[in-house]
Amino acid sequence: QVALLDIDICGPSIPKMMGLEGEQVHQSGSGWSPVYVEENLGVMSVGFLLSSPDDAVIWRGPKKNGLIKQFLRDVDWGEIDYLIVDTPPGTSDEHLSIVQYLSAAHIDGAVIITTPQEVSLQDVRKEINFCHKVKVPIIGVVENMSGFICPKCKNESQIFPPTTGGAEKMCQNLNISLLGKVPLDPQIGKSCDKGQSFLSEVPESPATSSYRSIIQRIQEYCDLQHFQEEKTI
Template sequence: MAEGAGLALVAVPPQECPGTGSDQAGEAEACRGCPNQGLCASGRLAGPDPAIQEIKEKMRTVKHKLLVLSGKGGVGKSTFSAHLAHGLAEDDAKQVALLDIDICGPSIPKIMGLEGEQVHQSGSGWSPVYVEENLGVMSVGFLLSSPDDAVIWRGPKKNGMIKQFLHDVDWGEIDYLIVDTPPGTSDEHLSIVQYLGGAGIDGAVVITTPQEVALQDVRKEINFCRKVKLPIIGVVENMSGFVCPKCKKESQIFPPTTGGAEAMCHNLNVPLLGKVPLDPQIGKSCDEGRSFFSMVPNSLAATSYRNIIQRIQDYCSRNSRQQEENT
């Protein structure tokens, strides 16, 4: 994923890749069909982007960095990112930041009740928009004149925006930085892993729904994480059943025909962090830009969220101890 002067690898190279420093770069058998073949063969690849080291220095004040991923759209990834941020920020002693890098579909401003807000520039850089004193948000949605504006950008401009978010935003002292990503395994994902890699990413939380059509794409996301050596904190099964508030009968809106996330996690040897049931109040809280935890604090879904958030916190604590032991 090295990036040079306007030239960058556009995909994760195959496992048999001879490497850009090899005499066989772009000419080996494994290079056939690779989108980077011409670039490697030309010998024009330069060293790492200097911004990586600058971002590493900038991120020294951020203790934990978490990516929220999903190969499939519409599984509630941004909703989970928002709830994770709200849940962590319930501890007034913790400073939390939520970064939305879904450049073409920034929904975080709406979900967090910040639609129409603008980013302010200071001497130390861009200032996040704050929901609470200990919860700041940054999104390309704050840079648009209208929430209905379409962002029609190619990869390089998206990458430049992500770099700017990490490099130019005055994040300050942060306990948790949550990065909400778009669906898939493309430019935005490669960029965030590249730029944050040097600063150390705690890991990724992968969101899915129970049905096989979602699990197919989520398996690709897990394979992506393994190829780029991104630790997987675990998988969350969203929209996992619906309990009628009147009769209390449970229904499977998205039937887990192949065993759901639990079977997938068992087969791929990744942790299952938990299951969040469908709750109409979740969608209502997002539309109104309010915290679900404050609206329905004792609901089954709120309890599921809290259990998952606790497991993520436990993972981050263990990760911090291991890093201290290794230094």
């Protein structure tokens, strides 16, 4: 059982990407019900609370924090194995609140996404510093948009050139795991826009094998951590 919580309050893209646009959150005796993509995948996002997908949530920090608290307290997630939280970029209200509200529970760790160029890596180093400061373990870094193979001539271009060595070099320097690199594939954007699973739609692509290997590495990390916790109890 997997739960996906979108805490990008001002730019919630998860409903569209999951094919759940127009879905509503239902209230039951036990709280808000998540919206289910499949039986084992429940989703919560502010997008489900808006009357139109173009509606803007024009809120300062405190109101955003209040909604994040509600998402954690008032949603009946049921029995879940994984709670995945998607955050906006930055190191501000959303990030501080989710860490604070989940401090009594246990956060396995953060998966940090970057693109290959230094301008992005600089922002990501700030996120890594944030994790260190608030004591959230880092599972690893994913390099997204990592190179593009021309469909016509098969030549590979670095669209976002890794001028300082990309995520690989950064991870070496900071002693953090590189979980994988996902190549640029126009089908990924298409699948997101259509709300379809890229992994099911294009099962044979290099990007799909990259995603699968990243997922496996995250699972292994979590399994190992839980095993070690059980040993120490």
